[in-house]
Amino acid sequence: MVVTVRRLLTATVRTPNLLSHPGPYLSSSQSNSLLTHLSLYHRHLSSSPTQNPKTLAPPPQSPPDPQIQIQIQTRTRTPLEKQFETWVQHLKPGFSPVHVSDALWAQSDPDLAFDIFRWTAQQRGYKHNHVTYLTMIKILVDGRRYSHAETLVEEVMAGACEVSVPLYNSMIRFCCGRKFLFNRAFDVYKKMLKSEDFKPTLETYTLLFNSLLGRFNKLNVCYVYLRAVRSLTKQMKASGVIPDTFVLNMIIKAYSKCHELDEALRVFREMGLYRCEPNAYTYGYIAKGLCEKGRVGQGFGFYKEMRGKGLVPSGSTFMIVICSLAMEGRFEDATESVFDMLGCSMSPDFLTYKTLLEGLCRDGKGDEALKLLEEFRKKDGLMGAKTYKNLLNELHFIARD
Secondary structure (H helix, E strand, C coil): HHHHHHHHHHHHHHHCCCCCCCCCCHHHHHHHHHHHHHHHHHHHCCCCCCHHHHHCCCCCCCCCCCCCCHHHHCCCCCHHHHHHHHHHHHHHCCCHHHHHHHHHCCCCHHHHHHHHHHHHHHCCCCCCCCCHHHHHHHHHHHCCHHHHHHHHHHHHHHHCCCHHHHHHHHHHHHCCHHHHHHHHHHHHHHHHHHHHCCCCHHHHHHHHHHHHHHCCCHHHHHHHHHHHHHHHHHHHCCCCCCCCCHHHHHHHHHHHHHHCCCHHHHHHHHHHHHHCCCHHHHHHHHHHHHHHHHHHHHHHHHHHHHHCCCCCHHHHHHHHHHHHHHHCCCCHHHHHHHHHHHCCCCCCHHHHHHHHHHHHHHCCCHHHHHHHHHHHHHCCCCCHHHHHHHHHHHHHHHHHH
């Protein structure tokens, strides 16, 4: 008897199917729109604060309300639902990927754009292509919806749509910007290498080189990624891609950081073959690398050549050249470089001043060091009283010894 009563209660509590309930006929597009409304409404309700379910008793079951379908259809819709419905109505039957792409770009909310992207994919006779995937990935990345963007990248890699070079490059850019997707960027690159019509471009190699250089933090780590730089350089040449100055500078920087100066100089000499003109970064990377390697004379030569062309080194290049010259006992060249740096509105740090002035004192030129310190103080507007006092104490201490 209990079982029979329970079955009767269960049968009465069942909610009638909204799409099969007798009444006005609903087309497939209206059904999809209704389901979307329910989904958006559920998201709206789930985002509101709720009580702890552990403290609530289970609600008593009540007989079904015959007006439930009317209440759902006539309730006040949220702004998100209204905006979604407006854009769905704008997409007339037979819409193309270009129409969908325009609708996606028109959305200020990336979540709403993603809902439209998914809704259109479910419509009969329509399929997303590389244009809509590229648009959606850019919108999601700009809106910081990285998990959704990663999902779309995986869909494209699985063959969800036809591809294009801009789509591949956009996927590589996104993966290079995410720490844990670094290897995935090279998976996309390998897929490009294997394709017949969508080979890597200069932009592709620029993104990959830049991502590799971002991991050159420590010397032992540099050697690990230097092999990847070598391999990527060979593949770029083999594919017929002509590098620009920016890419060649990154290759020179990689070799210089790993103290592979002969390789860096070889790339430097090849720049003319690609009609690329060396700039301040080119000379700076080589001059710093040569000085750090102990080839101070050669490094100073590149520094002089750079200054002769009117190029201004970076502050770190100036200071490395000055310290290297001072440690080699070339005090006149080091002093000249300090004044050159001050003339470029840059100020050496405490260690650079100390290396030069202490070198002079230990070489028996203490008076000259004191005079230089006073000149530096007059010309360097950024030298504070504390720095001047510490340098003066260092010189007095060495003079007593």
